[in-house]
Amino acid sequence: MTASLKVIAPGLQTTVQDIGRIGHQRLGIPVSGALDTTALRAANIVAGNAPGMAGLEMAMSGPTLEVMADSVRVAVAGGTTELQIISDSGETRRVPPLHSARLVRGERIRIGGVAGSAVAYLAIEGGMDLPPFLGSLSTYVRGSFGGFEGRALREGDVLPLAAPGAVERSEVRLGGLELLPLARVRVVLGPQHDDFTAEALERLVTTDYTVTREADRMGLRLAGAKLDHVKGHNIVSDGIAPGAIQVPGNGLPIVLLADRQSTGGYPKIATVASADLPGLGRVSPGARIRFEAVPVAAAEAARRELEGLIAGLAARLEAVGGDEIDPEKLMSHNLISGVVDGGG
Amino acid sequence: MVRLIASGDTAMVVEFGETIDRTINARVMALADRIDETGLAGVVELVPTFRSLMVHYDPLVTSHATLAEQVRQLTDSLDVNHRHGRLWEIPVCYEGQHAPDLDDVARATKLSTRDVIATHTGEIYQVYCVGFLPGFPYMGDLPAVLELPRRTSPRLRLPQGSVCMAMRMTGIYPIESPGGWHLLGRTPVRLFDRRRADAVLMAPGDRVKFVPIPLAEFDRLDAAAAAGTLALAPREAA
Numbered sequence: 001m002t003a004s005l006k007v008i009a010p011g012l013q014t015t016v017q018d019i020g021r022i023g024h025q026r027l028g029i030p031v032s033g034a035l036d037t038t039a040l041r042a043a044n045i046v047a048g049n050a051p052g053m054a055g056l057e058m059a060m061s062g063p064t065l066e067v068m069a070d071s072v073r074v075a076v077a078g079g080t081t082e083l084q085i086i087s088d089s090g091e092t093r094r095v096p097p098l099h100s101a102r103l104v105r106g107e108r109i110r111i112g113g114v115a116g117s118a119v120a121y122l123a124i125e126g127g128m129d130l131p132p133f134l135g136s137l138s139t140y141v142r143g144s145f146g147g148f149e150g151r152a153l154r155e156g157d158v159l160p161l162a163a164p165g166a167v168e169r170s171e172v173r174l175g176g177l178e179l180l181p182l183a184r185v186r187v188v189l190g191p192q193h194d195d196f197t198a199e200a201l202e203r204l205v206t207t208d209y210t211v212t213r214e215a216d217r218m219g220l221r222l223a224g225a226k227l228d229h230v231k232g233h234n235i236v237s238d239g240i241a242p243g244a245i246q247v248p249g250n251g252l253p254i255v256l257l258a259d260r261q262s263t264g265g266y267p268k269i270a271t272v273a274s275a276d277l278p279g280l281g282r283v284s285p286g287a288r289i290r291f292e293a294v295p296v297a298a299a300e301a302a303r304r305e306l307e308g309l310i311a312g313l314a315a316r317l318e319a320v321g322g323d324e325i326d327p328e329k330l331m332s333h334n335l336i337s338g339v340v341d342g343g344g
Numbered sequence: 345m346v347r348l349i350a351s352g353d354t355a356m357v358v359e360f361g362e363t364i365d366r367t368i369n370a371r372v373m374a375l376a377d378r379i380d381e382t383g384l385a386g387v388v389e390l391v392p393t394f395r396s397l398m399v400h401y402d403p404l405v406t407s408h409a410t411l412a413e414q415v416r417q418l419t420d421s422l423d424v425n426h427r428h429g430r431l432w433e434i435p436v437c438y439e440g441q442h443a444p445d446l447d448d449v450a451r452a453t454k455l456s457t458r459d460v461i462a463t464h465t466g467e468i469y470q471v472y473c474v475g476f477l478p479g480f481p482y483m484g485d486l487p488a489v490l491e492l493p494r495r496t497s498p499r500l501r502l503p504q505g506s507v508c509m510a511m512r513m514t515g516i517y518p519i520e521s522p523g524g525w526h527l528l529g530r531t532p533v534r535l536f537d538r539r540r541a542d543a544v545l546m547a548p549g550d551r552v553k554f555v556p557i558p559l560a561e562f563d564r565l566d567a568a569a570a571a572g573t574l575a576l577a578p579r580e581a582a
Contacts, residue, residue, distance in 0.1 A: 025391045025400070026376075027544040028474045028518075133538055143478045143519055145538045191349040191357040236364055237475060237482070239391040239398025241355035263393050263475025271352030274403065299353035300403040307404055 003069030003161040005124070007153050008108060011063040016128065016147030017121075017258075018054035021136035025262035031242065032138040032146065033258050035119050035217060035281030036078060038310065039179045043077035043123035045313050046100050046174050048167065054130070054137035054147075055123040062111025062120065063153060067103045073166035074109060075100045078120025078179055079282065084110040098174040099320060100125075102166045116180055117282040118215070126163025140259060141217075172317040181287055182279030185272055186294045186302065187245065192235060192267035196247070200227035204245075204269060208288045209253065215285050217259040222289075226251030227269060237265040243272030243280070245291075257281060273299035275306040346419045348412045353403045354388075356411055358419065359396040364484060364512065367424075369472050372397050373549050374424045375415075384414050392548045393473040394482070429471065429549035430578035434516070434531050436465075436507050436554045437562035442530035445495075449509070449526050452492055461556055463487050464528060469514060471550040479518035479536035479544035483552055486512045498524035505530045505566075507554065518544075529556075532565035532574065539572050553579070 017040065020033025034040040034057055041051035056063070062081070076083045077098050085093040085101060086108040095101040097120075103109060114120045130137055130148060139147025148159060193201060209224035233249040239262065240246070245253045246266040255272060256264075258281070272280055273294060283289065294302075347359040358375060361368040375397050376390045386406030391398040401411055438446060438461045450457045469483035476482070486509055494510045499522060502508070506517040508525035517523060518536035535545045546552070557565070568574040 023389045024544075025389055025398075026474060026548060028476060028478045028480050029544065030478070134543070140478075142521075143536070145478075150538075188350050188352050191351045191359075236362060236394050237473065238357060238359070238393045238396045239351070239355065239475075241351035241398065241400070243352050261476055262391055263473060268351065271350070271355070274352060274354045296350040296353055296408045300407050303353055303403045 003164045005065040005159045005161065006068050007155055007157040008064040008066050010153040010155055011058050012060040014056050014058050014063045014153040015139040016054050016130065017057040017138045018136055019052040021134050021138050024134050028262050029134060030140055030259050030262060032140045034121065035258050036278045038278035039077040040121045041310055042098060042174060042177055042313060043075045043121040046075035046098050046172060047073055047123035047125045049123055049125060049127060053127045055121045058111060058114050058120050059118060060114055062114055064108055064110045066108050067105055069105060069161055070165040071102055071104050072161065073100055073102045073125035075123050076111060076120055078114060079116025081111060081114050081120035086110055098177060100171045118284045119281060124161060125166055126161060129160040129162045170319045173320045174313060174317055181282040182276055183289055185276050185280055185289050185291050186299060187270040187272050187291045188296045188299050189270045189293050193269055195229055195231060195267040196269050197228045197230055203227060205291050205293050208290050211283050211285050211287045213285045217257060219254045219256040219260060222253045227253060229267060233266060235265055235267050237263045240264050241271050243277050244268040245270045273302050275302035348415060350408050354400060356399045356408060357396050358399060358415055361395045364394050366470060368395050370424050371422060374422055375419060378418045378422065429547065429551055430582050431551045431580035432546065433553050433555050433579045434533055435557040435565060436529040436531045437557050437559055438529035439559050443528055445526040446528055449528065453490055463490055465554045465556055469552045471546050471548055471552060474546060474548055477518055477521055480515055481546045483514045484512050486514050492526060494524040495526060498522055502527065505532060507531055532562055532569045533576055534569050
C-alpha cells in the first residue's frame with residue numbers, strides 16, 4: 001500500500017514549495033519557492049531531510065491531514081505555529097514548532113492557525129512523491145504547474161509520500177531559532193534609483209511603510225509616503241531580482257517576492273537584501289516596516305552570515321521524547337540527549 | 345556605454361541602453377552567450393531582456409565586485425555576431441470571436457481589417473525577450489502604422505493563445521491571463537505546455553512569422569494541440 005497523507009481540511013492556501021525553480025527565468029518561468037526559505041529549511045532539518053526539500057507552505061490557517069502510512073515523521077516551522085496530533089480516539093497531543101513528531105496510521109496532523117508569521121511550513125521526513133517540473137516541486141498557482149497538480153490543496157486530495165514509514169529514531173528539537181517577521185529591512189538601492197527624486201530616495205529609508213491587504217506570494221503592496229519618479233513610470237522591461245521594490249505610477253512601492261514575474265516594466269527603486277527576504281516573507285497585512293539602505297557588499301556579507309547560521313542548525317538539534325508529558329519517555333529523552341551532547 | 349548596476353546582492357543588471365533596439369538587443373544576447381561560454385563562477389542564471397542582461401548570482405560563490413570586473417572584461421571585448429534564432433511560423437485565426445479588437449484596431453489605425461491582418465502577417469518579428477508570463481514572447485518591431493497605446497481598460501481574462509499588440513510590440517499569451525494589449529487573433533499553438541519536454545516553445549532571439557488560418561483550421565489544430573499531438577517544428581533552425 002502506498003504511503004500518503006489525506007487532506008481532511010486544506011487550510012486557506014496550502015501549497016507544495018521547495019527553494020524554487022531555478023534556471024528558467026529567461027523563458028519567463030518564475031522561481032517561486034518558499035516565501036520563508038529559512039523556516040522551510042529549518043523544518044526540513046528537524047524532520048531529518050535535506051534542507052531544500054519540498055514541504056507544505058501554509059498561510060493563515062493550516063491543513064488537517066490524516067496519516068495513510070504505517071508511520072510518518074513531521075515538523076512544523078514558522079512564527080510560533082505549532083501542530084496538533086489527534087489520535088483515533090480523539091486525544092490531542094501538541095507539538096511545538098521545530099520539534100519532530102512521529103505519527104501512526106489513522107492519526108491526524110492538524111495545524112490550526114499559522115501564528116506569529118504569515119507563513120509556516122510542514123516538513124515530512126522523506127518528502128512527497130510528486131513529479132518535479134523543471135527540476136522543482138514548487139507550486140506556481142497562476143501557471144497551474146508544479147507541486148500537487150499545480151494548485152493549492154483541496155479537501156479529499158491524497159498526497160503521496162516518498163517513504164513508506166518514518167525512520168526509527170528519537171525525536172529532536174531545534175532551539176534558539178526565531179522565525180518572526182522583520183520590522184527593519186535592509187535594501188540595496190537600484191537598479192533604477194536614478195529614476196526617482198532625491199526626496200523619494202530619502203522617504204524610502206526614513207518613513208515607515210505598512211503592508212496592505214494586497215499581499216500574496218507574488219509581492220507585498222505597501223502603503224506610505226509616495227515615491228515620485230523623475231521621468232515617468234514606464235521603462236522598457238528588464239529583469240526582476242528577488243526582493244526588487246518596483247514603483248508603479250501611483251508612487252507606492254511593491255516588494256516582489258517568490259512568485260514575481262521574471263521581467264517587468266516599472267522602475268525598481270531598490271532591492272531587498274537576500275538575507276532579509278525570508279523575514280519579509282513572514283510579514284502580514286497591517287505590519288509596519290522600515291527600509292535601511294546598505295551597500296551591496298554589506299548585503300552579501302549578511303547573506304553569508306545567514307547561510308552560516310543555517311549550516312550550523314543540524315549540529316544544534318537536541319533529542320527529545322516523543323511525548324513530553326510521559327515521565328518514562330522524558331527519562332529516555334534525557335539519556336538520549338546526553339548521548340547526543342557527548343557526541344558533540 | 346555599458347552600465348553595471350546592482351539589483352540587490354543576488355543579481356546584477358548589465359544595461360546596454362534604455363530603448364527597444366535590435367542592435368542593443370543583439371549585444372545583450374551576445375553577452376549572454378559569452379558568459380555561458382566562459383562559465384563564470386557563481387552565475388546562477390541569465391535573463392536577457394530588450395536592453396539589458398540580468399545576471400543572477402550566488403553571493404556565497406562570487407560577489408558583485410568580482411562579477412562586475414569579469415563582466416566588464418567581457419563587454420569590452422564583445423563580438424556581436426547577429427546570430428539568428430529559430431524561425432517559427434505561427435498559424436493565427438483573425439476571425440470572429442478570436443479577434444475581438446480587430447475592428448477597433450482597424451478604426452484607430454484607419455486601415456481595413458484586411459490590411460491590419462496583411463500588415464501584422466507581413467513581418468518577421470524578433471523575440472526580444474521572454475517574460476511577463478511563462479513563455480510570453482515580446483516580439484517586434486510592429487510596423488509603425490499599427491502602433492497604438494495599450495487599451496485604456498485591461499481585460500481580466502485573455503484566453504491562452506491570444507495574439508495581441510500594443511505600441512511597437514506583438515505577443516502571444518501562453519496561458520490565460522489579464523492583459524491590456526489589443527487582441528488581433530488567436531493561435532492554436534501552445535506556447536507553454538508542461539506536457540512537452542520543452543514546455544516553453546520560444547526563446548529570446550527566435551524569429552516569428554504569423555500565417556493567417558480560417559476558423560475551421562483553427563478548430564482542427566486546436567483539438568490536436570489540446571490532445572498534445574500538434575507537433576510544431578521551427579521553419580528554420582538556429
